[in-house]
Amino acid sequence: MAMIHARGLGKTFRVADKQPGLAGTLRHFLQRRHRDVSAVRDVSFLVEPGEVVGFLGPNGAGKTTTLKMLTGLIHPSSGSVEVAGFRPQRRQADFLRRITLVMGNKQQLIWDLPPLDSLRVNAAVYGIDDAEAQRRIRELSEMLEMGEELTRPVRKLSLGQRMKAELLAALLHRPDVLFLDEPTLGLDVNAQARVRSFLAQYNRRYGATLLLTSHYMADITALCPRVLLIHEGSLMHDGSLAELTTRLAPCREVRLELREPLPAAAFAAYGTVEDLQGRAVRLLVRRERLTASVARLLAELPVVDLEVREPPIEELIGQLFRREPAP
Amino acid sequence: MDGPSAAARLLRRFWSASLAAEMEYGMNAAIELLSVLGNLAGSLFVLSLFFRDGRNLGGWSWDQALVVLGIYTLLDGLTSTLLQPNLGALVTHVQKGTLDFVLLKPVDSQFWLSLRIFSPWGLPGVAVGGVLMIAGVVRAGTTPTPLGLAIGGLVLLAASLLLYSLWFVLAATSIWFVKVWNATEVLRATLVAGRYPISAYPAGLRVLFTFVLPVAFLTTVPAEALLGKAAAPVVLAGLLVAGLALGASRLFWIFALRFYTSASS
Numbered sequence: 313m314a315m316i317h318a319r320g321l322g323k324t325f326r327v328a329d330k331q332p333g334l335a336g337t338l339r340h341f342l343q344r345r346h347r348d349v350s351a352v353r354d355v356s357f358l359v360e361p362g363e364v365v366g367f368l369g370p371n372g373a374g375k376t377t378t379l380k381m382l383t384g385l386i387h388p389s390s391g392s393v394e395v396a397g398f399r400p401q402r403r404q405a406d407f408l409r410r411i412t413l414v415m416g417n418k419q420q421l422i423w424d425l426p427p428l429d430s431l432r433v434n435a436a437v438y439g440i441d442d443a444e445a446q447r448r449i450r451e452l453s454e455m456l457e458m459g460e461e462l463t464r465p466v467r468k469l470s471l472g473q474r475m476k477a478e479l480l481a482a483l484l485h486r487p488d489v490l491f492l493d494e495p496t497l498g499l500d501v502n503a504q505a506r507v508r509s510f511l512a513q514y515n516r517r518y519g520a521t522l523l524l525t526s527h528y529m530a531d532i533t534a535l536c537p538r539v540l541l542i543h544e545g546s547l548m549h550d551g552s553l554a555e556l557t558t559r560l561a562p563c564r565e566v567r568l569e570l571r572e573p574l575p576a577a578a579f580a581a582y583g584t585v586e587d588l589q590g591r592a593v594r595l596l597v598r599r600e601r602l603t604a605s606v607a608r609l610l611a612e613l614p615v616v617d618l619e620v621r622e623p624p625i626e627e628l629i630g631q632l633f634r635r636e637p638a639p
Numbered sequence: 640m641d642g643p644s645a646a647a648r649l650l651r652r653f654w655s656a657s658l659a660a661e662m663e664y665g666m667n668a669a670i671e672l673l674s675v676l677g678n679l680a681g682s683l684f685v686l687s688l689f690f691r692d693g694r695n696l697g698g699w700s701w702d703q704a705l706v707v708l709g710i711y712t713l714l715d716g717l718t719s720t721l722l723q724p725n726l727g728a729l730v731t732h733v734q735k736g737t738l739d740f741v742l743l744k745p746v747d748s749q750f751w752l753s754l755r756i757f758s759p760w761g762l763p764g765v766a767v768g769g770v771l772m773i774a775g776v777v778r779a780g781t782t783p784t785p786l787g788l789a790i791g792g793l794v795l796l797a798a799s800l801l802l803y804s805l806w807f808v809l810a811a812t813s814i815w816f817v818k819v820w821n822a823t824e825v826l827r828a829t830l831v832a833g834r835y836p837i838s839a840y841p842a843g844l845r846v847l848f849t850f851v852l853p854v855a856f857l858t859t860v861p862a863e864a865l866l867g868k869a870a871a872p873v874v875l876a877g878l879l880v881a882g883l884a885l886g887a888s889r890l891f892w893i894f895a896l897r898f899y900t901s902a903s904s
């Protein structure tokens with residue numbers, strides 16, 4: 313049975329329609345106008361137990377709204393969703409014990425106290441006895457490489473240490489579905505890498521299902537064999553990152569360094585010239601013709617150096633969002 | 640939560656964490672005690688003015704009026720201990736979006752939001768109010784029967800629940816209005832009227848304080864019950880009003896949550 317099953321999920325918000333300036337404010341005060349904004353439209357997908365799925369999309373694409381529907385924090389306007397066999401919006405205790413939500417920009421730890429105090433509260437919330445709570449805290453803090461941070465007030469922890477403590481607090485009840493909204497937001501490269509390796513380890517050790525959003529492509533490439541791409545509320549891709557790259561970038565970039573400069577026309581038979589500066593040439597070559605074109609380039613032209621590059625995924629997704637306006 | 644023992648364990652954890660957090664700011668205790676004593680001295684002075692020429696206040700003797708003032712001080716202390724910190728935090732949760740964390744815990748959200756924080760700085764008010772209340776009852780020459788005490792205690796509990804319900808409903812409106820903190824301050828200021836017996840006020844205000852803002856049920860009715868001068872229907876009305884208010888706060892929260900869960904992003 314699928315762990316997460318979304319069918320035709322949609323969410324429409326009513327938002328106030330107000331013009332700027334004093335006149336707009338007065339008009340809005342006297343005669344409020346609202347319009348419906350579709351934040352999520354007809355999104356369907358299945359996530360199997362133990363899968364790690366990345367949720368991609370620009371700001372305002374509907375990622376957080378979808379996550380909130382999956383956790384039961386907001387009710388869908390249309391469609392339905394099931395998580396671990398429950399309907400999230402009913403927020404039954406048995407459902408809440410099986411999930412967790414980590415939000416990179418919000419914290420649940422008590423600010424003035426060491427994380428251990430918040431962990432003791434969470435243990436009581438989830439009915440975990442003291443000995444078991446101790447054991448889990450030891451285990452998770454080892455995985456997170458945490459030590460004396462657990463006994464230092466949260467306000468005195470660095471952002472990276474705080475995020476690790478947040479993860480510990482969110483996972484103490486050992487949930488089997490993790491919803492992570494930008495879990496590495498604002499962290500430095502090392503802290504990001506630690507969070508990523510911890511999540512991968514948690515997934516392997518407990519067979520947990522992870523659905524995460526992130527603006528850092530490195531999080532997605534390191535953790536998610538499968539990605540869901542959402543744009544303006546609609547699901548645009550559900551599959552592997554490699555498939556997404558192929559779909560978004562049918563061409564590879566071939567960089568050449570020549571012994572002597574050649575006119576642009578000399579490259580027409582191999583691909584499209586992207587840039588030509590003296591002896592340096594950048595060509596776009598369709599993937600299916602790549603091997604043949606490279607072999608011919610090496611055989612037929614005075615090539616000193618040749619490099620094949622895949623365009624960065626961030627750039628491809630960025631291009632996609634700029635290219636395709638909302639339907 | 641599974642049963643009362645789990646709730647008690649959770650409450651112990653909540654409050655020990657709160658105490659630990661509050662202890663980070665140790666000077667508060669001294670400041671709060673001074674503030675309670677200062678307020679009380681002011682109230683006692685004003686009250687003494689009413690009784691200067693041996694007059695009474697709306698049919699209440701000096702000692703009986705002290706019982707009302709004691710109950711007010713006690714409830715105000717309770718407000719500082721539980722209501723203000725918790726319901727202030729509810730408003731902050733809505734503003735910062737951290738209400739999501741509360742709603743995702745397998746614990747009743749109203750329980751969490753009402754009892755999560757325990758601020759010991761209101762305890763001096765509770766203690767001073769309690770002493771004043773008992774002193775007033777003793778000095779008034781009333782020897783309460785066990786039944787009278789039980790009824791008095793019950794009515795006092797009902798008054799606390801009524802006060803809680805008013806605060807909670809007001810704080811819960813933050814789901815729509817976000818900035819309601821000033822409104823709860825207005826509520827607290829209005830309840831200051833409960834320092835004196837309700838019969839001391841002009842007829843118009845008496846109606847207002849009984850039927851619109853139930854100030855009468857907060858201090859005067861419990862005092863009457865403790866002094867054995869309450870009519871049974873009034874006591875029953877007090878209990879009924881508290882029960883209804885508590886039920887209404889529950890329904891209102893369910894309604895507010897439905898709105899939150901369909902409107903927030």
